[in-house]
Amino acid sequence: MTIRNRLTIRFTGLVSSILLLAFVSIYAFCWYFISSDFYRRLDRKANTIGDMLIRHRLNTDLIQQLTRIRKDQLPNQKIIAFDQRDSIILSTNESITLTLPQSVLSNIRQTREKEFRQDKYYVVGARFMTASGQFVVIASAENKYGDEFLRRLFWSLTGLFCLIVAITAFSGWFFANDALRPVQAMDRTLNAIFPKNRDERLPLYHDNDEISRLSQTINQLLDRVNESFRLQRMFVANVSHELKNPLTLISSQLEVSLLNERGPEAYRQTIRSVLQDVTELASLTHELLRLSQLNQNDAVSLLTDQVRIDEIVWDVRAQVNAINPHYKVTVQLGTLPEEPDQLSVQGNKTLLETALKNLTENACKFSDDGKARVEVDFQEAVVTIRIQNQGNPIPTADLPYIFEPFYRSRKTAEVRGYGIGLSLVERIVRLHRGRVQVSSSVGQPTVFSIMLPR
Incomplete structure (x- = not known):
């Protein structure tokens, strides 16, 4: 994977994470506020009906009539009251069926209040203590406007998130390319330098940024590499020259000695001369070996x-x-x-x-x-x-x-x-x-x- 793609992915991932956290927080806050507000409204209705029915002992028919003529009815609102034997003593809006298990009523009597969801209905249960026993009033309704707002908010935030991520990815890809353009130019220049243009160097800018310092470092490296090549060529040329002279002398003396028969003294003189040249070669080889063995790692x-x-x-x-x-x-x-x-x-x-x-x-x-x-x-x-x-x-x-x-x-x-x-x-x-x-x-x-x- 190229650096450009890697930078784009990391930049997009970072922005997306921050944006996702912000949008989730916004949605969670709205959901909590809307749900809590709706549960408070249901709680007030349950306590109002409980006060009228249990504490003020109003007639159930009158209560049903009052709930029908009130203008602040919630969508699909339904009120159910249970006596101490879990028998229904009041039920409004008979067109809606709300089934409550025995365990839910027992839990409401133990905890005094309970808020929960049942299918699409928000439900609030309240307990009322009397001398004759514990009564339970259940208020339920649909939060159509709140749920619709949350649904639209969810899709709006999702669409906005996808749009911003797409813009961020494109921007990151574009800016990564712009930031890496000097590196690409360096790559082209370096590929053109070797092996023929070793004297060419990277251009230096006065921005004093990382790219400029990297260019300066690479130029220094190229200077050292060029110097190493020069020393290597000189080393090979000089070694060849130093080895060529004694080898040529040895070969010439031996060839001359083989041309004609000579006396023992002439052969001894030739051997001594050859031995001297061989000694020089051995000395040169020894010096080269010592020179090659010395390095900073030792x-x-x-x-x-x-x-x-x-x-x-x-x-x-x-x-x-x-x-x-x-x-x-x-x-x-x-x-x-x-x-x-x-x-x-x-x-x-x-x-x-x-x-x-x-x-x-x-x-x-x-x-x-x-x-x-x-x-x-x-x-x-x-x-x-x-x-x-x-x-x-x-x-x-x-x-x-x-x-x-x-x-x-x-x-x-x-x-x-x-x-x-x-x-x-x-x-x-x-x-x-x-x-x-x-x-x-x-x-x-x-x-x-x-x-x-x-």
């Missing part, structure tokens, strides 16, 4: 350690200094907190060590003198780690893309690597709910800053 299972930042920094310093004799890493710790626990953050020691090692090694690799400086600042809510070096600044055009997988600028293309390290650093920091920033300009050191929440 945070709960991975970030379970209390990691001492000062210990990791000193370990990274030792590891990087051992990589190359020209590398030199200096560490400067800020004001240390009094409590040792404040030196720690919750996370994964191996991952944080990998991130710091990659940044520190890059700082030494791209510095003019092979030196890098690591500064740690312990604050109340965050731990900030800065890795800086002196050297050629990162081009401004490259700064937005340095954390993307396999991205390598012209400056870094001359240095051996795969372009995965900074992407891996960014994912590790984001996994720890932190953020990484970089600043690089001419005449100033290049600084990578990692902010980890305490």
Whole structure:
């Protein structure tokens, strides 16, 4: 079922329920008022006849004559009086037959008064106490005008209810269509966007309503999807390129070796070269595997350690200094907190060590003198780690893309690597709910800053 039909049905059902409750209340009030008024009129007639017959002891013939000549007779009015032995002592309008069971008379004597319906007649019974026993006077009549009014009121309300429900259903269908028109336009636009028009976006209005906010959210989603497609294409292209070079080298060397007979030393040299290319492929595959395994869903299972930042920094310093004799890493710790626990953050020691090692090694690799400086600042809510070096600044055009997988600028293309390290650093920091920033300009050191929440 479409949203339009669902909204129409719900709107119509709500209005119909309210309208039905109002009409039923109106009809019930009119029925109660008309019935109560008619029963009061019958009660007055029963008490009048009872007073004349029982208390004032008027002659029955005189009473019948008086009831015939009175002008306030009710339609098909009939009065019956019973003595203490349930014998009829007065009966008017003999053309109407009103049968009353013995149980009804007994009930009237017990309750003093009784109002009830018998077929189309309204009936009221009243009890009169005398020294000789209990008398019962029954007054009955048809409420023709009241019943006719209620019947017309019922059909009028029924017709009015059906008319209003029909108008409500049509109005709800029309207004639902009008309200959903922007959604239909969004649907057509979104169907036209993929796969060819990924740069097209939904139009934004200044109404600041739910549709406008939804359009803005969808545009942001489309931006992220478009960025994902771009990264995916770049990732595939770069991986293909990185895999193609060593595979081509391996194939070429093996083909050359098979052209002519060579000496053992030549074959050993070829095997060593091929082994080196295979090692590079294995290293690249390992880095890709580590990059693919890091995602936000792993945070709960991975970030379970209390990691001492000062210990990791000193370990990274030792590891990087051992990589190359020209590398030199200096560490400067800020004001240390009094409590040792404040030196720690919750996370994964191996991952944080990998991130710091990659940044520190890059700082030494791209510095003019092979030196890098690591500064740690312990604050109340965050731990900030800065890795800086002196050297050629990162081009401004490259700064937005340095954390993307396999991205390598012209400056870094001359240095051996795969372009995965900074992407891996960014994912590790984001996994720890932190953020990484970089600043690089001419005449100033290049600084990578990692902010980890305490």
